[in-house]
Amino acid sequence: MRNYWYDNIKGVLVLLVVFGHLLTDVRGAYDDILPKWVYLFLYTFHMPLFIMLSGYFYRENRYLRVIQLFVVYVIWQVILGSWFAFTEGIPIFSLENPGLNLLKPYWALWYLMAIIFWYIITPYVTQLKGYVLYALLFALLFGFQAEATGYFALRKVIMFYPFFLIGNWMSERNTLNFFELPKRAEHRNRYRIGGAIVFTTLTLGLLVSMRVQQDDTFYHIGNLFKFRFAYDTAVPEAMWSGPFAFLIVYTVSLLMSISFALIIPGRQLPIFSRAGQYSLYVYLVHVFFVVAWKAFIPAGFMPTSWMQLLVLFGVAFVMVLVIISPPMVRLLRPLVEIDVKRVQNTKGVKG
Known part of the structure; x- marks a missing residue:
């Protein structure tokens, strides 16, 4: 039986991922701070919470899952990177095609590469x-390491790994029982109210702090939450303050993530529950649509x-909606849910 709360x-998170990727270029298209602030707001919690849930559901000795994810990564790296090359007029069979460089995950595929590494080392x-x-x-x-080649993301x-381990730590100690909201309605409401208060307070605090900052501050703080650069770029005015x-x-993202999760209803919500069930489909395929849109x-x-x-x-x-529609899921399933075990069993029979 599926847990609709997690779904x-x-x-919701995968919808925000798509929305955030559509916003990437919009930040520079307008003079006001609204799109910049919304973009920054999304990145304070949506990927950390996604990663925490991945860590929560992680189980050891899943080497077949690692193989499956690697095969999926290779397939979609070639597809999405080549699609980007096509839209940019880059020859498909050239070294400039990012889809042919498996060591550098193309755009959103860094998350798939990260999951593979985390499953191996955890x-x-x-x-x-x-x-x-x-x-x-x-x-x-x-963070002091300035070299950023992009290899293996x-x-x-490294920088997002603590969130994965926090989720795993909570799972091992059953700490996330509060994530599965108590059965009694009054207890559920207390958690939701508490989560809403914390989330709203942090959001307003972020908004107020940004109102007194210069526009370029959004860029630097946004990069902090995205873990894109080393300290000398992320906090160029005082590199040694980077760890602080x-x-x-990390603290803000953790609090935002947990409080946001508590706000989400636990009953079945047809669209969001299905989107959660097929979140990997959305995460992979939306890049295709976003690249075309841009x-x-x-x-x-x-x-x-x-x-x-x-x-x-x-x-x-x-x-x-398009990606999670039944016809699209059936069409994409062979490219997303690759049955590694069946391939292994087939080889064993032939041997």
């Missing part, structure tokens, strides 16, 4: 006492930024 959380990392703190310390130290793999800045980022639609085609945001949110919602 709903993943369904059984060893969790043998350490206090492994979450070790991972956090290593991530904070890695290494920076994101990132420690604040290739043919101007970044700012509405007169005001708030109208642009409404339109793009509607577009993101439609994209999700």
